[in-house]
Amino acid sequence: MIDSSLLIWLLCGVVFTLFLYAYQHQERLNRLTINWPGPPSYPVIGHLHIIARLIGPRPFKRATELIHVHLKDHRGKLWLGTKLYLFDCNPKDIQALCTAKQLLQKTPDYRVFENWLCEGLFTSGVEKWTHRRKMITPAFNYGMIKQFVDVFERQARILVARLAKLAETKEPLDFFQYISCYTLDTICETALGATVNAQSGQKSDYFDAVREIVHIIDSRLKNLFYRSSRIYNLSNLADREKKLLKTLHGFTEGIIRERLEQLNSDQANRNCESTENAESSKKKALSCLDTLLLARTPDGEPLQVKDIREEVDTIIFGGFDLTAATLKFFMYNMTLHLEYQQLCREEILQVCGKDTGEAITLEQLHQLEYLEMCIKESMRMYPSGPFTSRRATANCRINEFFIPKDTDVIISPLYMGRCKDFFPDPLVYKPHRWARDAEQKIEPSTFIPFMTGARSCLGQRYAMVMMKIVLSHLLRKYYFEPIGERQEKAHLIFVMTLQTKNPIYCKVRAVD
Structure with missing residues (x-):
């Protein structure tokens, strides 16, 4: 038998060796990143003693308080144990950070999405992402967005009709619940060519599964133990996720196979309404799914069903949750500032007319400048994606600041939008700061809710058109007002996207 004292000495030796390795690792990276500002760190634990201050309310x-104390020139470094994170929101660095080939890789944190989204555009590595990006881009060009306008219109009118009852009864409205049903139906119809009828008010297994899996992924992101697949797969949460994935993947694959059969049938019969002739005949609008079905791999082969599914699921996730959160915060600001809401309404009525039966055209949307100013100001203060991160695949240097290989770099649209160095009175909602004749011009690198560079949001123009159409219909038809004399202040939380701790209620009243 091994002597117990010897075992203790061996254990101490192992612990000391690991401690020494961690110390030397941190010292080496600290020397390489010497000009990155940051608070003093301790061996092994790094800045955990500082991060612990974030636990609790608010x-x-x-x-925000910690960032302002420890950042310099909007840069800083943070040790989470022995893992180094670099925080960089300096406008001089943003373009380089978002275009450098060494910083196009997503961090391992994004792996928590892979059970649902697999290796779609949101989670894939650089090589696969490069090809897929080129493949999917045509689905969001201006010509395709013009075809989607009819879908945006139809779904917006369904939402307007749903709110009519609340306008009559004066019941409190949780705007996010209603607008998320709108965004899901709209995204599914434009991405898949099919709706899940989330706005019907009836139970939708797909809608419920999307909402639940978003919270499961968020729980996994916030639990350090669940970052390990081995530990997570032993949990009840993983069992529940597997059941949800059957619903989510089964729904998407079913539509893909059905559309693929129809496409093959059209091609075989030379149908005049085939997907190949849809754009020229204008009898049938292409969906994102059609674009993927017609796409080819670098080898000239069609995509497999799984490949198409992961991209369609990615489009639905990005468009549904992020857009709904943006619209929620827009309406929150409108109930805080009724005078700005009225200015938006007056512009909409002047450009689009008072007849709510009339469709709102793409040309009219371009004229709604004040509405777009209000949307941008809301996105500045409440970006739906408050943080993003990239992993350095090789050593690189951004404007004299060294980034070691395998280091994660964090960029925060939320921080930049609320920084007084970039936006005077950053916590005050001021749509006029976006006016063409504004005294202080806004630098593009300080406003990045869709990010910028190579991995920027592919659907940003799509999202803006969709938001302007639905908001135009809503504000032309209804007033949105706080429940009491003043709107209750929102307490922010991070649930994958920026959200509020409690639902934000308002009341809706028909325009006279």
Whole structure:
């Protein structure tokens, strides 16, 4: 038998060796990143003693206070144990950070999405992402968006009709619940060519599964133990996720196979309404799914059903949750500032007319400048994606600041939008700062809710058109007002996207 004292000495030796390795690792990276500002760190634990201060109520407020204390020129470094994170929101660095080939890789944190989204555009590595991006881009060009306008219109009118009852009864409205049903139906119809009828008010297994899996992924992101697949797969949460994935993947694959059969049938019969002739005949609008079905791999082969599914699921996830969150915060600001809401309404009535039966055209949307100013100001203060991160695949240097290989770089649209160095009075909602004749011009690198560079949001123009159409219909038809004399202040939380701790209620009243 091994002597117990010897075992203790061996254990101490192992612990000391690991401690020494961690110390030397941190010292080496600290020397390489010497000009990155940051608070003093401790061996092995790094800055965990500082991060512990974020635990408790108002984490965003606490994080803001820590950032302002420890950042210099909007840059800083943070040790989470022995893992180094670099925080960079300096406008001089943004373009380089978002275009450098060494920083196009997503961090391992994004793996928590892979059970649902697999290796779609949101989670895939650089090589696969490069090809898929070129493949999917045509689905979001201006010509395709013009075809989607009819879908945006139809779904917006369904939402307007749903709110009519609340306008009569004066019941409190949780705007996010209604607008998320709108965004899901709209995204599914434009991405798949099929709707899930989330706005019907009836139970939708797909809608419920999407909402639940978003919270499961968020729980996994926030639990350090669940970052390990081995530990997570032993949990009840993983069992529940597997059941949800059967619903989500089964729904998407079913539509893909059905559309593929129809496409093959059209091609075989030379149908005049085939997908190949849809654009020229204008009898049938192409969906994102059609674009993927017609796409080819670098070897000239069609995509497999799984490949198409992961991209369609990615489009639905990005468009549904992120857009709904953006619209929620827009309406929150409109109930805080009724005078700005009225200015938006007056512009809409002047450009689009008072007849709510009339369709709103793409040309009219371009004229709604004040509405777009209000949307941008809301996105500045409440970007639906408050943080993003990239992993350095090789050593690189951004404007004299060294980034070691395998280091994660964090960029925060939320921080930049609320920084007084970039936006005077950053916590005040001021749509006029976006006016063409504004005294202080806004630098593009300080406003990045869709990010910028190679991995920027592919659907940003799509999202803006969709939001302007539905908001135009809503504000032309209804007033949105706080429940009491003043709107209750929102307490922010991070649930994958930026959200509020409690639902934000308002009341809706028909325009006279």
